Amino acid sequence: MSDIPTNTPQNRIVKNRRTPIGEILLKDLKKNKMVYLLLLPAVSYYFIFHYYPMYGAQIAFKNFTPGKGILDSPWVGFQHFAAFFNSYYLGRIVRNTITINLYDLIFGFPAPIILALLLYEVKNTAFRRTIQTTTYLPHFISTVVLCGIILDFTSREGLFNNLLGLFGIEPIMFMTEPSWFQPIYVGSGIWQEVGWGSIIYLAALMNAVQELFEAAKIDGANRFKQIIHVAIPCILPTIVIMLILRMGRMMSVGSDKILLLYNPAIYEKADVISTFVYRKGLVEFSYSYASAVGLFNSVINFILLVTCNRISRNITESSLW
Amino acid sequence: MAIKETQGERIFNIFNSVFLIFLSIICLYPILYVLLASISDPIEIMKHKGLLFWPKGFSLGSYRLVFQNAMITTGYRNTLIYVTCGTAINMFMTITCAYSLSRKNVLLKNPIMFLIVFTMFFSGGLIPTYLLVRNLGMLDTRWAMLIPNAMSAYNMIIMRTSFSTIPDSLIESAHIEGAGDITILTKIVMPLSKAVISVILLFYSVSQWNSWFNAMIYLRERAYYPLQLVLREILIANDTRNMTEGLATALDKEPVGLTVKYSTIIVATVPVLVVYPFIQKYFTKGVMIGAIKG
Numbered sequence: 057m058s059d060i061p062t063n064t065p066q067n068r069i070v071k072n073r074r075t076p077i078g079e080i081l082l083k084d085l086k087k088n089k090m091v092y093l094l095l096l097p098a099v100s101y102y103f104i105f106h107y108y109p110m111y112g113a114q115i116a117f118k119n120f121t122p123g124k125g126i127l128d129s130p131w132v133g134f135q136h137f138a139a140f141f142n143s144y145y146l147g148r149i150v151r152n153t154i155t156i157n158l159y160d161l162i163f164g165f166p167a168p169i170i171l172a173l174l175l176y177e178v179k180n181t182a183f184r185r186t187i188q189t190t191t192y193l194p195h196f197i198s199t200v201v202l203c204g205i206i207l208d209f210t211s212r213e214g215l216f217n218n219l220l221g222l223f224g225i226e227p228i229m230f231m232t233e234p235s236w237f238q239p240i241y242v243g244s245g246i247w248q249e250v251g252w253g254s255i256i257y258l259a260a261l262m263n264a265v266q267e268l269f270e271a272a273k274i275d276g277a278n279r280f281k282q283i284i285h286v287a288i289p290c291i292l293p294t295i296v297i298m299l300i301l302r303m304g305r306m307m308s309v310g311s312d313k314i315l316l317l318y319n320p321a322i323y324e325k326a327d328v329i330s331t332f333v334y335r336k337g338l339v340e341f342s343y344s345y346a347s348a349v350g351l352f353n354s355v356i357n358f359i360l361l362v363t364c365n366r367i368s369r370n371i372t373e374s375s376l377w
Numbered sequence: 378m379a380i381k382e383t384q385g386e387r388i389f390n391i392f393n394s395v396f397l398i399f400l401s402i403i404c405l406y407p408i409l410y411v412l413l414a415s416i417s418d419p420i421e422i423m424k425h426k427g428l429l430f431w432p433k434g435f436s437l438g439s440y441r442l443v444f445q446n447a448m449i450t451t452g453y454r455n456t457l458i459y460v461t462c463g464t465a466i467n468m469f470m471t472i473t474c475a476y477s478l479s480r481k482n483v484l485l486k487n488p489i490m491f492l493i494v495f496t497m498f499f500s501g502g503l504i505p506t507y508l509l510v511r512n513l514g515m516l517d518t519r520w521a522m523l524i525p526n527a528m529s530a531y532n533m534i535i536m537r538t539s540f541s542t543i544p545d546s547l548i549e550s551a552h553i554e555g556a557g558d559i560t561i562l563t564k565i566v567m568p569l570s571k572a573v574i575s576v577i578l579l580f581y582s583v584s585q586w587n588s589w590f591n592a593m594i595y596l597r598e599r600a601y602y603p604l605q606l607v608l609r610e611i612l613i614a615n616d617t618r619n620m621t622e623g624l625a626t627a628l629d630k631e632p633v634g635l636t637v638k639y640s641t642i643i644v645a646t647v648p649v650l651v652v653y654p655f656i657q658k659y660f661t662k663g664v665m666i667g668a669i670k671g
Contacts, residue, residue, distance in 0.1 A: 094473040194404050337504040
């Protein structure tokens with residue numbers, strides 16, 4: 057990880073002489089002039105487009121008006137946060153964000169793992185390649201096209217209702233009936249990402265020591281036992297890392313797909329934190345209020361990720377950092 | 378191995394294969410349905426109920442309407458500009474950054490790495506970013522589509538990990554022979570990292586091709602709309618009117634509007650699907666490298 061040379065001869069000399077940090081830095085800048093020059097575009101990009109907005113997030117504590125700018129807008133403390141916490145929307149968008157994530161955790165998280173285990177069991181390489189190719193494909197369909205297809209298939213005259221009609225089921229208004237939204241959202245997400253998500257687990261399985269499987273076979277373990285006792289332990293570190301990342305996102309749902317799919321009739325089940333921030337901020341222009349909601353969300357997400365990482369490090373020794 | 382398959386294993390294999398084939402069909406069929414419907418006769422497809430396994434009648438009329446539509450061609454042209462320029466910017470930023478952060482003996486390397494990784498876990502939020510782009514005067518310019526997403530930390534980490542697997546002796550000996558960093562990067566590091574460069578190139582160009590949210594918030598001027606934003610009007614807002622305007626009767630408009638939608642989906646998806654098989658073999662490699670330090 058760290059390859060800053062703490063023990064190389066030059067460095068020891070530097071330490072012994074107690075050269076001031078500024079001087080070391082200057083020497084390093086001179087020596088690696090070109091390296092730093094090559095870093096300049098990326099570093100300036102991150103400062104401008106990622107760190108400046110963090111500074112700009114202070115408008116959450118101000119009454120921001122574009123005319124006055126960030127600095128001159130008056131401070132109002134936690135007024136916007138208080139307004140949000142007391143509003144009717146807090147419960148709705150937090151609840152929807154969490155339930156969508158729970159559905160995805162329960163159904164979406166194991167799906168690629170199971171697919172990878174099943175793919176690994178296929179010994180015919182050509183057949184496995186074909187299945188992989190077809191299941192990765194949906195990943196490359198754009199969100200707009202995916203949502204266009206969903207809206208078309210779920211419409212009154214759409215494919216789903218036609219098929220249900222064959223069984224004598226009355227047409228279902230999938231997109232105006234709130235209770236259908238979350239299953240459709242999570243289900244289409246699994247459809248799009250299950251194959252792509254399996255790559256990482258499959259790769260981990262392929263890298264596992266083959267002798268383990270052979271030994272288990274000789275010991276009389278059948279396929280199922282091999283999966284439970286050999287395959288799953290082999291990919292457990294990968295699963296844990298993916299789970300930490302997943303848990304860190306429990307309070308965030310991307311706005312892209314929902315903005316394309318929802319309509320006011322189903323806000324009750326479809327509106328989440330990110331879509332609410334978008335509507336408040338960029339449709340209704342309540343910049344400060346929307347920033348407050350967004351900042352609240354960012355902080356929660358960050359705390360969640362750090363906590364999950366710490367728990368995982370203590371229990372399993374797998375962690376992100 | 379001389380161990381024979383048991384009865385149970387054979388049954389498992391059959392069920393497994395059947396299940397995987399079924400899954401593949403589920404993944405492919407929606408796209409196939411759209412393709413078949415797009416080349417079907419509009420009136421017949423309107424009347425048809427249920428799955429399609431063959432086009433109902435045959436008509437390419439909707440494709441003609443799609444290609445004649447001014448917004449689609451504008452969107453296509455804009456998207457090509459955004460994909461080529463945007464990906465070029467992405468690659469330049471990512472490669473230079475990944476190379477510098479993979480070099481040994483650079484004092485500020487770890488702090489800079491931390492600075493970049495931190496942004497993956499914490500952000501200022503949508504509104505402050507929007508206000509920044511507005512203050513920079515980028516609203517309603519093509520720059521808004523190119524600069525705010527100039528690079529992705531995730532892709533940079535993948536590339537850096539791959540770059541750092543190149544033997545140090547190779548780079549050191551080039552250094553001793555007087556090669557500068559630019560020469561080392563372009564003559565040694567990049568040629569040795571073709572696989573990861575192609576994967577990242579694919580990731581960036583697909584995400585540029587598919588992006589629409591930034592366009593929606595930053596662009597009002599329709600002349601700059603990327604294809605996905607035009608698609609959004611046609612597919613999501615269900616606005617096929619300007620495409621079916623020329624048709625004689627109102628009766629024709631609804632069915633033709635439907636096949637026009639399907640044709641639009643195909644026209645917008647084909648380029649990605651055409652590139653995809655060529656680069657597919659690198660996926661595992663790219664995702665794996667990313668997983669090591671992801």
